Amino acid sequence: MRWNRTFTMVGCHAEGEVGNVITGGLIDVPGNTMFDKMIYLEEHGDEFRKICLFEPRGSVNHNVNFIPPATDPRAQMGYVIGESTEYVAMSGSNTICVATVLLETGILRMHEPVTELVLEAPAGLIHARCECSNGKVMRIEFTNQPAFVANLDAEIEVKGLGSIKIDVAYGGMTYALVDAQSLGFSITSDEARELCELGQKIKAAAVEQLPFSHPLNPLIKGVTNTQFMGPLKRENGKLLARNTVIVSPGRCDRSPCGTGTAARLGVLHARGLIDVGETFIHESITGSRFDSRVASTMRVGNYDAIVPVVSGQAWITSISQVGVDPTDRFQAGFTLADTWLDAVDNKLIKSRKETAG
Template identity: 55%
Template sequence: MKATHTVVCVASTCESEMKLKRMVNVVGVHTGGERNDVITGGVLNVPGATMFDKMKYLETQGDDLRKFLLQEPRGSVTQCVNLVLPSSHPEADAGFVIMEAEYYVPMSGSNTICTVTALLETGMLPMQEPYTDVTLEAPGGLVRVRAECKDGKCVNVTFSNVPCFVFGLDVPIDVPGIGRLTVDVAYGGMIYVLVDAQALGFKITPDEAGKLVEVGERIKRAAAEQFPAVHPENPEIHTINQTLFAGPIERTESGLTSRNGVIVSPGRLDRSPCGTGTSARLAVMHARGQIQQGERFLHRSILDTEFYGEITETLSIGGKPGIRPSITGSAWITGFHQYVLDSTDPLPTGYTLSDLWRKPD
């Protein structure tokens, strides 16, 4: 009893002395090993008519929230966070803004899978079995989702991605320290430079992670400088910002399969097979005649976790031929967190150090 009484007194003292400036409720979620947490409380709304407007507002006027949650000491370079918001779009059940370690992105497949899982498993949106259909507004556009549900669990999530297309095939770029490479550039919700992993001697295995990051960031910087890319329907979406190392494509009885590794700035590997990366790769494969509409594609990550992709529609984006892919993956809730800011905390928006938050040379 004495020990218990002492703990209660200490806790009471701490509570009376702590003066909080901010409290944010977050559901911890991962898909394929990639941590994509979901903010479920503590932020009422953000100015803007669309999710893209809200994203730009946060980026230019409200970036303290991203820094507070994703920079150290509360956050990590290896995680993302999604802010769930009301949507004014008549077809959307909710909206979400995707915050990565260094920037905001118009779309992310792994973050979509994690956000839907959190919304359904916490009851923020009603779950129906065996399937729940949800429409979310991402900054990049509407995303229609079907979640397979059983016994209160979101078993898997299939989302119909925004239109995806190829900017260029067999693009020559000169990379410092490597030389001339031939790459592909495509949009899958983010703009990717895709490079043949085998041609650079990579098998995309865990022991190669550090080297993949170093080479991938070098390739991305060179490609972004030498091949300007601007979305034909939204010029505010521009510039190559991800490198995808593509493994060999194998044909099995169940369909096509391959490995991949996506490098996320400021310099780390996506732990999942990457939804937008899978979408960009499907756009390239379709442009090369390597996959047909309705054919199944299994994409594996460096951790051997899996997403399934399929082309459901061919279409045109700003005069460019493109596809609409659907991506399927599963997510798991890892915890429930209350992040707080004490009024006396000297590091209210956290910090970055170059030992982990690598900067270009």
């Protein structure tokens, strides 16, 4: 056996969503900030993401996290998040996976009963409070970057569906949020394929008809995902709702989605449906849950914003080496539309700098 690329990968999932962590094989990449490092990988090192996520080594429902050293002295470690079709500035489930792997594998020292971490995501610093017992991370509560609403009750035209109302909110990624019941969905597992197909259409319409750019970073732009929202209820005095987020190229997030939860908190607060400090439980299509709350309010550019706090748990599933044989015809992998709903070509992701405007 001879490999020309080798990675050590720790398999991990947060409430069902796979967020594998590369702990060996990629030490660092150029960049003055973690966002710069993300851009470098996006433009010059995308084969690393493809090797880990594309078939035959990966799967459409996997994410991968690279952990270069932090550029901010306040952070213990940095991380760059690679998803099926893109790099994202922030992901809650991946953050929980990264923190769990860093502590449970001993890369960072665990302190029981609580370890406080500061991690540097491309979106900015993320503070994580990790509850630990007997060498296991039992729960991670992270304070996200501010979330805010860009549009409430905006009308868009969706091909094959007509006019619908959506909210657009940023929670680390930017979401088109739509009421599931109004479109006839209960957010159950048997609806997953139909939700994915429609979710991709809604995202495409939102990207075209509702341009978005983050007020503090114009390279964070466009709607990233569609979130189907279930009705708001009360359970033991706490707010509860079901959801599913459709991740490109067309699959359901297996977890309740951390940045999607932050975005929905922003919408709930903007509508006066949740107060600062009140608990909101977000349930996924698989039945897993994240707890969340609005920690405080602030301004981001011209937007009223909230500081969201989200918590959940992750579990390590494997430790393995991933390699590429120099004679393998699929050096950087491939995708097929049978499972990758919108099949991804094998070209480098187009530069954000080229598309920012």
